[in-house]
Amino acid sequence: MTDVARQDYPDRDTLMRGLAELVADQLRAAHATKHRATLAVPGGTTPGPFLAALSEAELAWSDVDVLPTDERMVPELSARSNARLIRETLLRNAAADATLVHYHPTGSRLESVLRATCERVARVLPIDVLVLGMGADMHTASLFPGAPELAAALADDAPELVEVHPPGAPEPRLTLSARVLRAASVIHVLITGADKRAALEEALADGPVEAAPIRAVLSAPCPVTVHYAD
Template sequence: MNLIEYADREMLMMSLANKIAGQLGDVLRQKGRASLSVPGGTTPGPVFDMLSATTLDWANVAVFLNDERWVNEDSPRSNTRLLRQRLLQSNAAAAQLVPLYAPTDAPEESMVALSDGITPHLPISVLLLGMGADMHTASLFPGADRLAEALADDAPNLLPMRADGAGEPRITLTAPVLKGAQHIHILITGADKRDALERAAKLPVTEAPVRCVLDDATIHWAE
């Protein structure tokens, strides 16, 4: 594994934000447009804050989540809500938000439309992932109802996902989309996540879904 250890979380967040900004800038200069896919949750919040103030051609950056809970944006559980509050601010307010949620009762009803929205922005230029203590990433949970389908080489770009540890139904990018990103970063903090990462490296991908990207990712960790 390509693991970078940092002296503290502040240094981790600053370094990671700078790395992501640099990689996005490189892709923008080469191709004129770029895509950034990010996780929900509070851990990457400081990275989002720093990125939002970065001078980039944000108008040509498409931003979308790795996964989303199937809840309205006014819910405190909404990853899209957090994204608007922390990343799509300041300079980054000019970025294009590509939705991973639509107001239908179930994710299956919106899968085609949401997938069609993501497809033009693939492969992902820069991918930032998190990891749970259960070794899930995005909404690829161990034991999830469609995990095998999401891990398959011929998986569609997006799939609905339900799992005991997931709470609400989810929608998630699948393993081929994650693995196909140009630059892959995984952000983890704390001893429990470090232990989980080391366990994941020794387990089959069905038990530790984060393994689907470990060989290609840079892992950023601080206590």
């Protein structure tokens, strides 16, 4: 995976603001080409400052669709909801007019609404700018090592979204499949801390994707950049 670019920053604040400026420029470029843009972003606590910085960028946000890279199957107002994090950090300030494509089911059975949710996601694909995180276990989005559904989520013919039960997690998740992630026009991986750097080095080495699902993204045919700060 020698084609993966790596950008180190002196501190996390510089990383978050620098990445926000870069992503904003790339969204403007996508919008200039096709008059609409699709952005996919992670949940969790690490990307919060990046999303907040991006919310201040001046661009045609009313023409931007925002996809969570994955979502926990919890109520949308739960503190564990990625949609809630995105609404509270990104969809404000200049970015208040962006459209969030959320994955929360409106029915009682996940299976009954998953197909409709996939169709909703498919309408805004491909992703123009994809920002991902990575865990110390080398998972990304909700592509977790050891998840029973991992092979299905990595398959070339996977649907847009796959239901995943991460080992030891308190609830199932929906994740964009590897097929969708790899089809993005440009990919950024945001990581912080020495444990993530060590995991990245391991992921960049040869090995099966199942053991390190981030490899599915690092080997994507589009430009991939890893952004890191201690």
